[in-house]
Amino acid sequence: MITGTVGLLKFPDFYTRLHATGKCDTLGQILIIFGCMIYEGFTFITIKLFMVSAFYLLAGPAATHALMKAAYVTGLPVWKKGDKRA
Amino acid sequence: MIIPFLAVGITIAVTILICSYRAIYGPGTFNRIIAANVIGTKAIVLLIMVGYIIERPQFIDIALMYAVIAFIGTIIIAKYAERGELCSR
Amino acid sequence: MNMDEVKKDHRAFSILLTFCIMFVFWLLLSAWTVYLPEPYDLSKVARGVISALIVTFLTYEIFIPSRGEKVLLKLGRFIPYLAWELWQIYLATIDVAKRVFGILEVDPRIIEFDTTLRSDFALVTFANSITLTPGTVTIDVDPARGRYTVHAIAKAPADSLTVDQTMQKKVGHVFMEE
Numbered sequence: 001m002i003t004g005t006v007g008l009l010k011f012p013d014f015y016t017r018l019h020a021t022g023k024c025d026t027l028g029q030i031l032i033i034f035g036c037m038i039y040e041g042f043t044f045i046t047i048k049l050f051m052v053s054a055f056y057l058l059a060g061p062a063a064t065h066a067l068m069k070a071a072y073v074t075g076l077p078v079w080k081k082g083d084k085r086a
Numbered sequence: 087m088i089i090p091f092l093a094v095g096i097t098i099a100v101t102i103l104i105c106s107y108r109a110i111y112g113p114g115t116f117n118r119i120i121a122a123n124v125i126g127t128k129a130i131v132l133l134i135m136v137g138y139i140i141e142r143p144q145f146i147d148i149a150l151m152y153a154v155i156a157f158i159g160t161i162i163i164a165k166y167a168e169r170g171e172l173c174s175r
Numbered sequence: 176m177n178m179d180e181v182k183k184d185h186r187a188f189s190i191l192l193t194f195c196i197m198f199v200f201w202l203l204l205s206a207w208t209v210y211l212p213e214p215y216d217l218s219k220v221a222r223g224v225i226s227a228l229i230v231t232f233l234t235y236e237i238f239i240p241s242r243g244e245k246v247l248l249k250l251g252r253f254i255p256y257l258a259w260e261l262w263q264i265y266l267a268t269i270d271v272a273k274r275v276f277g278i279l280e281v282d283p284r285i286i287e288f289d290t291t292l293r294s295d296f297a298l299v300t301f302a303n304s305i306t307l308t309p310g311t312v313t314i315d316v317d318p319a320r321g322r323y324t325v326h327a328i329a330k331a332p333a334d335s336l337t338v339d340q341t342m343q344k345k346v347g348h349v350f351m352e353e
Contacts, residue, residue, distance in 0.1 A: 008108050024271055062157075
């Protein structure tokens, strides 16, 4: 999670920032909630936590893809190596 | 027994503060949409941590509802930014 | 006449299956308030049945897909693919960490390529997998020709998608090259 946010500050372009946050946030959330599941044992709360993490595993990349398609179709310029930072 | 949850909660709160820099400063609309999505994601985990610290397990239901609503909100804003209108009729 | 009967049969079956799944979900989510304080309170179970009925009648048409061929075989091959997918997510995070701290380089480009997948479910699964693999994010999908527009973050992940074609072979193997 921390790596994703540092990437959000440091990357030079919109598309690369979407790479960083989309992937790191999904895995970070799944790992944290999986740790909470192991802490609980085998009650009903484990099933609820599993549902939250499974939903975000499916929904996170879908939101990333929706944002990227919206930006590409509207015509946001792509950063090649050696341009100015935007 | 609440010290690990407290540490994770404070770390995630600091991360949300760092991410709001991109929400204020990011040039253009799309960078701010990314920041809003990231803050929503962090808020889900923060809700679960607060549920553990106060020892009320009902917060997990609130986290599930907020996850669904934040996802739908992001997709609607992306669709509006792509087409300029929401419903073509 | 024959088509109407088949459709009515399929509709009844899908209403029943959707209601069962919704009721099981409701039980899993709120059973610990139903069973633990006082066991088998009938009014709470009745509330669950009514909620499951409302949701079923709103969404039964799109919940159960129409029967493709050999659904069980595809499901059986899907689970090892899911395990491979989780391993790729872990690799993707390590990759982003390396690029953030400057160990590997950042040199983005946009590439396009064609595949042989045509059905809805296969296209969606492949697009999700591209987003979860280290270094690539899907931008656009053209379902008529199977053409994917992908934004890659460096040369190495772009090559692993167009030249090696490991992921196309895996998804084609799961859905039997549709």
